[in-house]
Every structure is written in C-alpha cells, then in structure tokens.
Amino acid sequence: xxxxxxxxxxxxxxxxxxxxxxxxxxxxxxxxxxxxxxxxxxxxxxxxxxxxxxxxxxxxxxxxxxxxxxxxxxxxxxxxxxxxxxxxxxxxxxxxxxxxxxxxxxxxxxxxxxxxxxxxxxxxxxxxxxxxxxxxxxxxxxxxxxxxxxxxxxxxxxxxxxxxxxxxxxxxxxxxxxxxxxxxxxxxxxxxxxxxxxxxxxxxxxxxxxxxxxxxxxxxxxxxxxxxxxxxxxxxxxxxxxxxxxxxxxxxxxxxxxxxxxxxxxxxxxxxxxxxxxxxxxxxxxxxxxxxxxxxxxxxxxxxxxxxxxxxxxxxxxxxxxxxxxxxxxxxxxxxxxxxxxxxxxxxxxxxxxxxxxxxxxxxxxxxxxxxxxxxxxxxxxxxxxxxxxxxxxxxxxxxxxxxxxxxxxxxxxxxxxxxxxxxxxxxxxxxxxxxx
Amino acid sequence: xxxxxxxxxxxxxxxxxxxxxxxxxxxxxxxxxxxxxxxxxxxxxxxxxxxxxxxxxxxxxxxxxxxxxxxxxxxxxxxxxxxxxxxxxxxxxxxxxxxxxxxxxxxxxxxxxxxxxxxxxxxxxxxxxxxxxxxxxxxxxxxxxxxxxxxxxxxxxxxxxxxxxxxxxxxxxxxxxxxxxxxxxxxxxxxxxxxxxxxxxxxxxxxxxxxxxxxxxxxxxxxxxxxxxxxxxxxxxxxxxxxxxxxxxxxxxxxxxxxxxxxxxxxxxxxxxxxxxxxxxxxxxxxxxxxxxxxxxxxxxxxxxxxxxxxxxxxxxxxxxxxxxxxxxxxxxxxxxxxxxxxxxxxxxxxxxxxxxxxxxxxxxxxxxxxxxxxxxxxxxxxxxxxxxxxxxxxxxxxxxxxxxxxxxxxxxxxxxxxxxxxxxxxx
Numbered sequence: 001x002x003x004x005x006x007x008x009x010x011x012x013x014x015x016x017x018x019x020x021x022x023x024x025x026x027x028x029x030x031x032x033x034x035x036x037x038x039x040x041x042x043x044x045x046x047x048x049x050x051x052x053x054x055x056x057x058x059x060x061x062x063x064x065x066x067x068x069x070x071x072x073x074x075x076x077x078x079x080x081x082x083x084x085x086x087x088x089x090x091x092x093x094x095x096x097x098x099x100x101x102x103x104x105x106x107x108x109x110x111x112x113x114x115x116x117x118x119x120x121x122x123x124x125x126x127x128x129x130x131x132x133x134x135x136x137x138x139x140x141x142x143x144x145x146x147x148x149x150x151x152x153x154x155x156x157x158x159x160x161x162x163x164x165x166x167x168x169x170x171x172x173x174x175x176x177x178x179x180x181x182x183x184x185x186x187x188x189x190x191x192x193x194x195x196x197x198x199x200x201x202x203x204x205x206x207x208x209x210x211x212x213x214x215x216x217x218x219x220x221x222x223x224x225x226x227x228x229x230x231x232x233x234x235x236x237x238x239x240x241x242x243x244x245x246x247x248x249x250x251x252x253x254x255x256x257x258x259x260x261x262x263x264x265x266x267x268x269x270x271x272x273x274x275x276x277x278x279x280x281x282x283x284x285x286x287x288x289x290x291x292x293x294x295x296x297x298x299x300x301x302x303x304x305x306x307x308x309x310x311x312x313x314x315x316x317x318x319x320x321x322x323x324x325x326x327x328x329x330x331x332x333x334x335x336x337x338x339x340x341x342x343x344x345x346x347x348x349x350x351x352x353x354x355x356x357x358x359x360x361x362x363x364x365x366x367x368x369x370x371x372x373x374x375x376x377x378x379x380x381x382x383x384x385x386x387x388x389x390x391x392x393x394x395x396x397x398x399x400x401x402x403x404x405x406x407x408x409x410x411x412x413x414x415x416x417x418x419x420x421x422x423x424x425x426x427x428x429x430x431x432x433x434x435x436x437x
Numbered sequence: 438x439x440x441x442x443x444x445x446x447x448x449x450x451x452x453x454x455x456x457x458x459x460x461x462x463x464x465x466x467x468x469x470x471x472x473x474x475x476x477x478x479x480x481x482x483x484x485x486x487x488x489x490x491x492x493x494x495x496x497x498x499x500x501x502x503x504x505x506x507x508x509x510x511x512x513x514x515x516x517x518x519x520x521x522x523x524x525x526x527x528x529x530x531x532x533x534x535x536x537x538x539x540x541x542x543x544x545x546x547x548x549x550x551x552x553x554x555x556x557x558x559x560x561x562x563x564x565x566x567x568x569x570x571x572x573x574x575x576x577x578x579x580x581x582x583x584x585x586x587x588x589x590x591x592x593x594x595x596x597x598x599x600x601x602x603x604x605x606x607x608x609x610x611x612x613x614x615x616x617x618x619x620x621x622x623x624x625x626x627x628x629x630x631x632x633x634x635x636x637x638x639x640x641x642x643x644x645x646x647x648x649x650x651x652x653x654x655x656x657x658x659x660x661x662x663x664x665x666x667x668x669x670x671x672x673x674x675x676x677x678x679x680x681x682x683x684x685x686x687x688x689x690x691x692x693x694x695x696x697x698x699x700x701x702x703x704x705x706x707x708x709x710x711x712x713x714x715x716x717x718x719x720x721x722x723x724x725x726x727x728x729x730x731x732x733x734x735x736x737x738x739x740x741x742x743x744x745x746x747x748x749x750x751x752x753x754x755x756x757x758x759x760x761x762x763x764x765x766x767x768x769x770x771x772x773x774x775x776x777x778x779x780x781x782x783x784x785x786x787x788x789x790x791x792x793x794x795x796x797x798x799x800x801x802x803x804x805x806x807x808x809x810x811x812x813x814x815x816x817x818x819x820x821x822x823x824x825x826x827x828x829x830x831x832x833x834x835x836x837x838x839x840x841x842x843x844x845x846x847x848x849x850x851x852x853x854x855x856x857x858x859x860x861x862x863x864x865x
Contacts, residue, residue, distance in 0.1 A: 071731075099807065261865050365524070
C-alpha cells in the first residue's frame with residue numbers, strides 16, 4: 001500500500017519553509033511552526049523556557065486571560081508549545097489548531113486568525129520594561145520549568161531511562177534533558193530571554209507544517225500574507241549530526257544500581273548501534289529491533305513476560321537519530337540478573353539469525369502497518385520529516401517502508417551484530433539498596 | 438431484514454449505524470473514508486464494579502479484579518495466544534478493562550475482514566487452564582506494582598476509597614495482589630457465562646469500511662457459536678450514602694512535589710440517556726467557566742504559583758456514581774484546596790458571567806469537532822456514551838439549549854463542601 005500523503009513544500013521570503021498537506025478526512029487544520037537549534041549545555045535551559053514564556057501573551061494581546069478568551073472565541077482553537085530533541089538538535093514547536101468552519105457553523109476565517117496568533121506569539125511576544133520579555137511571565141515560567149524538570153522523578157520508568165542515558169554519556173551534550181537543567185534556571189533574566197528570543201527567531205531555520213481539511217493555495221496565500229510582516233531572517237543551519245558511535249569503549253558494559261522508595265524495579269539497558277536513519281543498514285536494524293522487542297510477538301515479550309512471567313511491561317525501542325537502542329522492563333527487585341541474562345540471550349539469538357520465519361514475517365507486517373497508519377496521524381508525519389532533515393537524508397516514508405519490506409534474515413542478523421551493550425541501569429527498592437562504596 | 442438505527446450529525450457530517458444480530462450481539466459502525474487504519478472493538482457491559490451479582494436467582498460474590506483478569510486470560514488459546522494470529526494478519530491487538538466495561542480491540546490496514554473474524558472468534562471461545570491462570574497471577578502482580586509506583590494513579594485510587602463507603606468503584610480495577618491470588622478457573626467460567634452473552638455486548642468498527650459488509654461478516658462468524666437464552670443478571674450494589682467516607686487522605690511517595698486530587702461526590706445519580714447527557718454537558722460548561730484556562734480563578738491561582746499547567750478537572754460519571762475532580766501538582770496543598778473552595782463560593786454567590794457562558798459553548802463545539810480526527814477517540818467516546826444510552830452527536834444541540842439557571846443549579850447542588858474529599862500525595 002502506498003501513502004498518497006506528501007507535504008508540498010514552498011519556500012517563503014525570509015527563509016521559512018512551508019509544507020502543506022491537504023486531507024479532507026480531518027475536521028480541523030493545524031499549523032506547526034518548528035524552530036531548530038543546536039542542543040548545548042549553555043543554551044538548552046533558556047531555549048526550553050522560551051516557548052513557555054511567549055505562550056503567555058503577544059504584543060497585541062499581552063494578557064494571558066485575554067489570549068485564552070480569544071482562543072475560546074475561535075471555537076476552542078488550541079495554541080500549544082513544546083520542546084523536543086533529536087540527536088544534538090533541540091526543536092521548539094508552536095502549534096495552532098482550528099476547527100474547519102463548516103463543522104462549527106461559522107463563516108469566520110478561523111485558520112487565518114489562528115495563523116496570526118501563531119505568528120504574533122513567535123515573532124511579536126508581549127514585552128515588559130526596557131523591551132525585555134515580561135518579567136512576571138519569565139519569573140513564573142522559570143518556576144514552572146523548574147517544577148517540570150524536577151517532576152521527572154514522579155515517573156519512575158522515565159526517570160530510570162534518563163539516569164541510564166546520563167550514565168552512558170556523562171557530561172556529553174547528547175545526554176542533556178530536553179527541558180534543560182534545574183540549576184541553570186535561577187540566573188536567567190528577562191533580558192536574557194529577550195536576547196535568546198531575538199537570536200532564535202533571526203537565525204534558526206523555521207519550518208511550518210500545515211495539515212488538515214484546507215485548500216492548499218489558500219493556505220499558501222494566508223501564510224504568505226501573515227508572514228509578510230515578519231522581517232527578513234538569516235537562518236544558520238545547525239551543524240549536521242555526526243552520530244553516536246558504535247563503540248561503548250573500555251570498561252563496558254557498566255552496571256548501575258540506585259535505590260528509591262518504590263514497589264517495583266525498573267530496568268533500563270542502553271545499547272549502541274553506530275547506525276542511524278541515514279545509513280543503508282538502518283531498515284535492517286528496524287526489523288531487528290522489531291524481532292527483538294518492539295511488538296508483543298517479539299522475543300522479549302514472548303520470553304520475559306509470556307514464558308517466564310517476570311514482567312508485565314517489557315519492550316525495546318530504537319532512536320532513529322542517535323541509533324541508541326533501549327530495553328525497558330518493570331520487574332521484581334530480585335529478578336534483575338535473570339532478566340538481564342534473558343535480554344542478552346535473546347539479542348544473541350537475533351545476532352545469530354536464530355529467528356523463525358513467522359517472527360520475521362510478523363515483524364515485517366507490523367512495520368508495514370506502522371508506516372501506513374502514520375498517514376492518519378499528522379504528528380507522526382511531521383516528526384518523520386524533521387527526523388529526515390536532522391539526519392540530512394532525502395527519505396520518504398514510502399521509501400523507508402519499501403526498504404524495510406525488502407529486508408532479509410541475513411540483513412537482520414548482520415544489522416543486529418552492530419548492537420552492543422553500553423550500560424545497565426536498575427532502579428530498585430530501599431530494602432534492596434546496594435552497598436555503598 | 439433487521440432494523441437499522443442510524444445516529445447522525447448533520448453539522449459534523451458523521452453517522453453511526455447500529456444493528457442487532459439474531460444472536461443478540463449489537464454491531465455499530467462509523468465509516469471514515471480516507472483513513473488508512475481500520476479499528477474494531479468488541480465490548481461487554483462488565484467491569485471491575487461488577488463483583489457481586491445475581492444470575493438466574495443465585496447470588497455470586499467474586500474477588501476484586503476478576504473482570505480484568507478475565508480480559509487477560511481470554512487471549513489464551515489452546516496453542517499459545519490469540520496475539521499470534523493477529524500478528525500473522527499484521528494487526529495490532531489489545532484489550533482494556535475499566536469500572537464498567539471490558540473491551541477487546543484490534544487495528545490494522547490490511548486483512549480487516551480476517552482480523553474481524555478473529556476478534557469475534559476468540560472472544561466467544563474461552564479457554565482457561567489452571568496452570569495458565571496461576572502464571573497470569575505473577576504477570577498481573579507486576580502490573581499492580583507498576584500502578585503502585587504511579588502517583589497520578591495512586592491519588593485517584595485513594596480518592597475513590599475516600600468518596601465511597603461501599604460502592605465497588607472504591608476498589609482498584611486490577612484488584613489487589615491478594616484478591617487476584619484468590620481467582621480460579623471456576624469463577625472465571627462463571628463470570629464469563631454471566632457477562633459475555635452476545636446480548637450484553639456491542640461490536641464497534643470504524644475506518645474506511647462498509648456497514649453491511651461488517652454486519653454480514655460478524656453475523657456469519659456468530660453462526661459458529663450457540664448461545665442459549667440470555668441469563669437474567671442483576672448487579673448487586675450495596676447501599677451507598679450520599680456523604681463521603683472520609684474527607685481527607687494523605688500518603689507519602691517518592692515524588693518531587695505534592696499532588697492534590699480534590700473531589701465532589703455527586704449524590705444525584707441513577708440517570709442515563711438524554712438526561713445524563715444534559716448533566717454532563719451542563720457540568721462541562723460549569724467547570725469551563727469556573728476553572729477553565731480563561732477563568733479568573735485559574736489565572737489567579739496560576740499567577741500565584743499554586744497551580745501550573747498540570748492542573749485539570751473532570752466530571753466522571755456512570756449510572757450509579759458520578760463525581761467532579763480537580764487535580765494537579767502544587768507546592769501548597771492547603772492553598773490549592775482553599776483557593777478552589779473560595780472560588781467555588783464566589784461563583785455560587787454571583788450571577789453567571791453570560792459572556793463567558795457563550796464563549797465556553799463556542800469553545801466546546803470546536804473541541805467536540807476535533808475528536809472526530811482520531812479513530813481511537815471516536816471509539817472510546819462512542820462505547821462510553823453508548824453503554825449509557827447517550828449519543829456522541831447530541832452535545833452541540835444540548836449545549837445550545839442549556840440555560841444559565843441549570844448551570845447555577847448544578848453548582849449549588851454539586852460543588853458543596855460536605856460532598857468534598859481531598860486526596861494528597863506528599864513527597865517522602
């Protein structure tokens with residue numbers, strides 16, 4: 001099955017790329033503006049703070065309550081901001097979504113009005129004294145960002161994952177949390193944020209993705225008109241991503257155990273592959289990961305859960321930009337060693353090509369389905385387009401899907417042979433606390 | 438020719454077609470041309486609340502968590518798991534249990550028809566063995582322990598125990614490690630024969646599909662099974678007072694900051710259909726005006742750092758219980774509760790802000806449109822509403838006829854301090 005859904009791209013004056021995908025099965029139109037910058041220790045926290053601050057108000061509608069009321073008047077338009085990272089890139093996303101007017105019995109130009117709000121939020125945020133961003137918003141959002149960063153520990157599996165990547169890369173920027181570092185927050189001023197804003201909007205590449213029940217030409221016209229008031233920009237693309245490397249280095253794998261007041265142990269195993277989306281072996285590695293742990297028919301689920309009843313949740317996942325492969329499992333404290341042993345055994349089986357025909361076939365079918373359903377989820381299409389761009393590769397979902405479909409068992413074993421264990425992290429209970437020192 | 442019931446929304450240009458088969462099974466479809474995914478769900482009106490019941494006159498008392506356990510075990514086949522069959526068809530399969538419903542589902546892009554037959558086939562062909570039942574207890578124990586470490590889940594679980602004296606909604610859906618240990622093959626069979634009669638169930642399919650074809654396939658598959666007459670089932674519910682069981686509960690967990698979930702028990706229950714729809718819509722309007730993002734109450738608490746964007750509210754409801762909850766992360770649980778209580782008092786004392794009333798109705802109309810972008814959202818919303826004889830298409834019409842008096846009356850009746858209970862998780 002082929003995906004008819006493709007973005008059609010227009011270069012706007014001032015260096016912004018507009019990608020439009022018309023699909024009338026949707027009942028809304030969403031515009032997502034993505035700003036890409038380099039992930040670095042010096043700027044990660046300020047960059048993560050910026051979307052939260054400018055979401056509070058625009059120069060035209062500086063008061064947050066008034067902005068919220070405006071959104072309600074636009075039939076519950078949503079205006080969302082977010083931060084993510086891909087390899088050594090930090091991505092800031094700003095999204096407006098409006099209902100197609102016919103479905104709410106309106107003749108208003110909801111998309112045009114939503115686009116204007118999006119533009120104002122990103123390019124003309126509310127300003128306070130001395131032309132800085134509003135001090136009250138900066139201070140409140142600093143506190144909220146601090147709480148957000150610190151609340152990671154409330155989700156034990158996400159916490160274990162974060163700790164594992166920190167243990168793998170220590171002070172390397174690749175290990176930075178997408179929301180930044182709590183210790184950086186207190187020194188940030190409103191003037192710093194104004195400088196951060198100016199620098200990001202003038203020098204970062206900007207992509208605008210529009211998906212929905214819209215008319216392509218009228219979207220291009222609306223966006224062009226709305227962005228015409230934005231001055232010329234000189235985008236400087238971040239340096240291309242060079243990959244994580246396949247070699248875990250000496251003294252690996254490392255084993256790290258930490259204790260907390262928890263009822264269940266959380267195991268995270270971090271593997272390097274040295275491969276990523278741009279490489280020829282990538283499709284084979286995706287299949288290898290599928291056979292290994294992506295699905296409920298995969299080896300990990302079948303062995304760790306169904307055969308040994310050690311876990312309710314046990315999965316593997318693969319990051320297309322870093323090429324890191326993760327295994328996570330929620331298990332009893334005393335099941336750690338057994339579980340690590342089983343995971344390694346199953347990985348060895350994939351490396352040896354010890355994969356039944358049905359395991360390979362089911363994985364190929366599962367991946368084909370996963371690619372096909374992306375057409376129903378605009379967020380996945382946008383994410384894929386960005387992933388390809390960060391990896392500097394011209395690759396469509398169709399092409400990747402076809403490459404995956406052609407993967408053979410030999411390819412799987414060969415790709416799996418590049419997977420090597422770097423770090424095992426285990427979050428255990430207080431009663432199981434490891435000996436100090 | 439069987440009767441077809443068409444539920445339609447002219448303004449959304451959507452419709453659901455429902456039809457009851459000879460076996461008693463109801464088949465409903467929503468055709469969504471252009472979507473790649475096809476999605477089907479087979480649900481029974483049986484959830485964690487249905488632990489005590491009378492079937493054909495005899496009373497049965499079952500262990501907490503049995504509906505969820507049954508859901509896990511239905512996947513078991515004589516040879517392996519039904520997941521294997523779905524995987525070979527390239528379909529993704531899953532299931533869930535909540536307080537009132539157990540549902541089995543798959544999604545796929547190809548092989549919809551064979552997947553649909555597989556869904557019907559495995560749900561109506563139970564196979565429980567003592568050995569596999571024992572093994573499943575270990576897996577479910579891990580599922581329960583996972584929940585034990587999730588503060589967002591724990592705080593709701595404790596609130597339920599606070600709000601209800603006796604109603605089974607006070608028990609966790611998965612039960613406890615102990616209650617699950619007490620489950621046997623016999624009791625699973627008893628629950629299956631009581632609650633999985635086709636007349637107690639609905640199959641819903643959505644995607645680029647055709648109603649008649651789905652009905653023919655399901656009807657054909659159902660012919661392979663013989664079901665006797667539907668058992669006479671009565672759910673036994675203990676008497677539940679209108680008051681809350683405890684006003685407050687606090688526990689410690691490994692969290693960064695306190696979490697609060699504050700609930701108001703709705704004692705005015707016993708409704709379904711249009712009457713319940715009207716309550717739900719009225720309540721959504723009320724809560725949006727009172728504590729939505731555009732409200733002065735939300736903004737003043739946000740500006741003072743009492744709440745952040747983790748703050749949310751909800752009205753959850755069924756035939757015999759309902760409640761409003763406000764929850765979020767806060768550095769000051771006392772201030773969180775007090776400011777909301779004061780804000781509610783102020784809201785009740787003053788006239789309704791008519792501008793906000795109109796604005797919120799516009800906002801909700803747009804929000805309801807957005808649900809129809811997602812096949813999953815349509816499915817969950819449909820099953821929840823349908824099992825309560827409510828229509829997912831009626832909300833806009835109802836919202837436009839709700840009066841300011843109804844909104845005020847609901848605030849008076851529902852948001853009362855004697856009905857209030859607070860659940861707090863404090864950092865250890």
